[in-house]
Amino acid sequence: MLIMKNINKIFQTADIQTHALRDFCLQVNEGDFVSVTGPSGSGKTTFLNIAGLLETFSNGEFLLDGEDVGKLNDNGRSRMRNEKIGFIFQGFNLIPDLNLYDNVDVPLRYRGFNAKERKFRIEQNLERVGLASRMKHLPSQLSGGQQQRVAIARALATDPRFLLADEPTGNLDSEMAQSVMSLLEDINQQGTTIIMVTHDAQLAQRAKRTIQVKDGKVSELENISRQHNQAIA
Amino acid sequence: MFSYYLRLAWISILRHWGLSLLMICAIGLGIGAAMTTITVNYLMSANPIPEKSAQLYYVQLDSWDVNDPFDDGLNPPDQLTYTDSTNLMLAKQAFRQNVQTQAFGVIEPEDPEMLPLIVNGRANSADFFPMFNVPFIYGSGWSNKSDESKEFVVVLSKATNDKLFGGADSVGKSIKLEGNMLRVVGVIDNWQPKPRFYDITTGAFNDSEDVFVPFHLIADEKISRSGNTNCWKPSGDGFQAFLASECIWTQFWVELKTEQDKADYQQFLNAYVQEQKQFGRFQRPLDNRLSHVMQWLESQEVVADDAQMMMAMSLMFLLVCLLNTVGLLLAKFLGKAPEIGLRQALGASKRTLFSQYIIESACIGILGGLLGLTLAFIGLKSVESLYGDYMKGLASLDTNMAISAVVLALVSTILAGLYPTWRACNIQPAQQLKSQ
Amino acid sequence: MLETGLILRALARNKIGALLIALQIALTMTIMVNAIFMIQDRQQQMQRKSGLDEKNSFYLTNTVFGQDYNIQAHLQTDLHTIRNTPGVVDAIQINAIPLSSSGWSMALQHEPGEDKDAVGTAIYMVDDHAINSMGLTLVAGANFQPEDVELRKEGQSTWPAKTIITQAFAENLYPDNWQSAVGKTVYISQTQPIQIIGIVAALQAPWNGWNGVERSMLVPFQRESKGSYYFIRTEAGRRDELMPIIEKTLAESDKKRIIRRVTTIEDTRERSYRQHNATNKILTTVVITLTLITGFGIVGLAIFSINRRTKQIGTRRALGATKGQIMRYFMMENFIISTFGIIIGCFGAVALNMWLVNTFNLSPISFQLVAFGVITLFIVGQLAVLYPARKAAMIAPATATRTI
Ligand SMILES: Nc1ncnc2c1ncn2[C@@H]1O[C@H](COP(=O)(O)OP(=O)(O)O)[C@@H](O)[C@H]1O
Ligand SMILES: [Mg+2]
Helix, strand or coil: CEEEEEEEEEEECCCCEEEEEEEEEEEECCCCEEEEECCCCCCHHHHHHHHCCCCCCCEEEEEECCEEHHHCCHHHHHHHHHHHEEEECCCCCCCCCCCHHHHHHHHHHHHCCCHHHHHHHHHHHHHHCCCHHHCCCCHHHCCHHHHHHHHHHHHHCCCCCEEEEECCCCCCCHHHHHHHHHHHHHHHHCCCEEEEECCCHHHHHCCCEEEEEECCEEEEECCHHHHHHHHHC | CHHHHHHHHHHHHHHCHHHHHHHHHHHHHHHHHHHHHHHHHHHHCCCCCCCCCCCEEEEECCCCCCCCCHHHHCCCCCCEEHHHHHHHHHHCCCCEEEEEEEEEEEECCCCCCCCCEEEEEEEECCCHHHHCCCCEEEECCCCHHHHHCCCCEEEECHHHHHHHHCCCCCCCCEEEECCEEEEEEEEECCCCCCCCHHHCCCCCCCCCCCEEEECHHHHCCCCEEECCCECCCCCCCCHHHHHHCCCEEEEEEEECCCHHHHHHHHHHHHHHHHHHHCCCCCCCCCCCEEEEHHHHHHHCCCCCHHHHHHHHHHHHHHHHHHHHHHHHHHHHHHHCHHHHHHHHHCCCCHHHHHHHHHHHHHHHHHHHHHHHHHHHHHHHHHHHHHHHHHHCCCCCCCHHHHHHHHHHHHHHHHHHHHHHHHHHHCCCHHHHHHHC | CCCHHHHHHHHHCCHHHHHHHHHHHHHHHHHHHHHHHHHHHHHHHHHCCCCCCHHHEEEEEEEECCCCCCHHHHHHHHHHHHHCCCCEEEEEEECCCCCCCCCEEEEEECCCCCCCCCEEEEEEEECCCHHHHHCCCEEEECCCCHHHCEEECCCCCCCCCEEEEEHHHHHHHCCCCHHHHCCCEEEECCCEEEEEEEEECCCCCCCCCCCCCCCEEEEEEEECCCEEEEEEEECCCCHHHHHHHHHHHHHHHCCCEEEEEEEEHHHHHHHHCHHHHHHHHHHHHHHHHHHHHHHHHHHHHHHHHHHHCHHHHHHHHHCCCCHHHHHHHHHHHHHHHHHHHHHHHHHHHHHHHHHHHHHHCCCCCCHHHHHHHHHHHHHHHHHHHHHHHHHHHCCCCCHHHHCC
């Protein structure tokens, strides 16, 4: 469970202050699939970064799985990211010098799994995204969609409770985007909570719940998925 | 286009000023160290008499002990016995010949107020002066005739003439050296061959002498000998016994105009030694050598070990600096991969990219070279002050060396830049877009 | 050793860059080890004791130019004058000065004859005051007696009956028991017998580059020569004060000679080892600059590669890497490259040393020195990469989402 209460984020630059988030409040439940939309510059990435512990916030309260994130130090946040959160980036962010196998291996190394465990998880997750046969390839030898699937495999390898995605389909054509989206839905079905930033309204509709960020504030959008979600609940 | 590349290079150098500075310093230090030691070696191994170095031959005869050969038998002794040089002098088989040794003595000035002067001298034959192209300001050397008639003459160095006669033309005047009245026949202009090739047994980089006197003054015990003496067989008592002994202490030079003359002289030497063998001398196998100036300097290893060792070290040092530069340039150029991809997309050909990056390397090279030149200058000054007399005059940069420094920097930096440039030119724009 | 495999694979993708650093380290190590070796070699040479009381001794040259000059008589008055100057411990006439680079050498042999093996030695012609004047330590046998001292004419070929030699020389002549040298008769000038009556602890020859520099012998000769040295030892601390006094006294006592080159033994030592000193200073500068260049080269390359990998590092941070892990990655990367370079450097150092041994007759380097080079370069590498690695660790995790 993710609870944000009155989170504020102010970017202080030389001449101006940017209030990227203002009294941002949000609760995301276990197993949710939240899509975040909003105009460019509204604070979506900032929200996601804070949710993913990539950035600290100026004030407010943030509980992740009951733990008060504001109290964690840098190492604590690293550990939390590694154990509970998986990331998918718009630009894939694969490490160009490493092949697919080693790319997926990166977070597992930080977790400190033994070799056998790592091998098992890498193969399992590459299998899951359908790229097991290309383990020895380098990122530059793959198409964009394939690269993003590797990134997803990497994000999933540590069995995170939360999967955070910032415009995961932003660099992909619509066909690819659909396939990545289906993969994410699959993953959500298997219990991982997903928060996805997108500007594609159609994709956003496929999430269980959609929120909109405007000037650093949340406004909930009623949608079919949400009702559907509530009906089940 | 060239000025456009220059401008790009300049922007790039300034943009990554830390890295550029690091490269310029590395090249500068490498070039500075290399040029310092190269200069010292170059001056040490310089040809001191280029106009006729191939016609002047130093004579070596192996007169040494059969039981314990000189230099373990690798080389004949480095000097001759008095007996042999006198015999060779008398034979007059070369175009010019000169027997010499180092001498020293005290000059008592006529003016009783002036303090006596200790001088380093050279006792030599008349041919010394024309043979070694000694420059005169007043008068000239003495003649062969005056050697034969054992005249008491002397040639002064400029400095000695300045001291004794206030720099005036002293030809015809007399000086009192070790109690002998010697008539001045000539005054030498500043003359300091580096290395002092005509006698390296007493130090290849020593100053040339204050006075030059006829060799017969030594033989007749009018003036004292200095310099090295080496004996393998005890000689009897007294100076006459010493002169007749197997001790080596004289140096013998000949001037031979052609290869034929040299072959003839070599034959003459061999015949001479064969003849001496009949008197029980020269029991070692025949090993008579004629070495021209550069061969002689080479065989006597005039270039100091230290200097050579330093040069080897500093060249390796330069290599490290260049490796450093290759690495930094590579990092820099590859860091520009996106820009290169873009330029290619905008129509840059490999050739234009190549020119652009080579020019950038060259700019760094020139800056490094200039820094290196400054450092070499400082390096040579400190070498000179650290080593003192030993390096006097061996540590100065001439125009040739200065130009070489910059050229060396330029060439080596361009070489260092080749691989990074080649890599930069071969960046695939498509790859670039994908992996970023 | 967490990520060794990963680092190796990443390095394999950027072989040239890593190779360049490794080669630099290798060359630096090669030069460093050999330069330090040469420095140490020279330092050891410079530290050898001359055997003299260096602090309190000086010498001067006495050059006679007057004709019909009674050298012998003047020598006796000169020595008498000097020895009786207050503050002077003792003085002698001598033919050569240790460390001054010019002198006389002879050879001694166990048996007489032209074809017998002989051992070279420096020869000092002195009188019975030598041990006291030079501050030598007699470790066996006895000193010369005044009646042993003979007058040596110019060009004389015979030698006195007695000699005192250095311990190093005695060890060379009698390797089994150097003390047994006392009383033995050896041969000088191939055939002339000479008896060893005493052994001094140390007295160096005039030539510091000679491998027999510790072999010297004293013979009881006073020379009738137009040029000679007076060697003077003063009471502690009075040398500088006495030098001008003695120079003046001698010069004024007699105008038919020139007193020159009044020089302390300390100056002589300084001049003697000037080249060594200079070479050492230059080598030290080379080693330091070289290490700095290599160090800064590593810093520059590391910063650059980190700048290039900013997004990658941010991503690693986003994936859960702690600052420490990021730092460790770069330290480890440097360690691996250094190891490579240092291994090559070990071979390089030995190879260069072999070349030096062959070309310049140096001795082989020691294992300790190579070990020192290994450790130093590891430290230099790690120190150099410390700042860039810290910089890398400071890269914000958000970089992963913020950069395209
Ligand atoms: N590091 C930063 N420093 C200063 N301002 C920033 C920084 N990151 C984001 N901002 C500002 O914060 C606001 C929100 O940005 P962001 O969350 O990236 O928007 P979105 O992802 O919704 O497009 C923007 O106005 C942006 O300019
Ligand atoms: Mg955004």
